[in-house]
Each structure stands twice: as structure tokens, then as C-alpha cells.
Amino acid sequence: MPSKYESRLRTEQKAATRRLILDAAGRLMEDRGVSEFSFAAIAKEPGVQERTVYRHCTAASVIPEESHSSMYSLTRSSQAS
Secondary structure, eight states: OOOOOOOHHHHHHHHHHHHHHHHHHHHHHHHHOGGGOOHHHHHHTTTOOHHHHHHHOOHHHHSSHHHHHHHHHHHHHHHHO
């Protein structure tokens, strides 16, 4: 059975993109609230395609305030260290 190729650099890039998306989602949620929260708005801030946001974050992991707040806090605390 052939092994699956995995690039460490690509894995790091994907993680960095996900962090940017979650950070943008956190700022938008805090600044605008749920009523103006959309995948398009999240994508615009870090300069990624809306499709990229969908790939990295399901609606269930981004939109609910409680799960979003914890992700945003984790993202902020990891950037501070």
C-alpha cells in the first residue's frame, strides 16, 4: 500500500490559515454581533476566498457564540505567548 504524501510546510500553512480565519471570526463576532456574521465577511478580513472559510470551518464550529468565544480566546492566548 503506497504511503500518503504529507508536507510539513503545507500542514503549517493550513494551520496558519485556519488561525487567521478563526481570529477574523472572533473579531467580527465581537465587533458586529451575530446579525452581521457571515462566511463572506470572515473571508474578506484575512483576504481568503469564502470557499476557504467553508473548508476550514463548518457552520457548527464557527457560528454559535459559545464555541466561537472559546476558539477566539484560545487563538488570542496562543498569539500572546
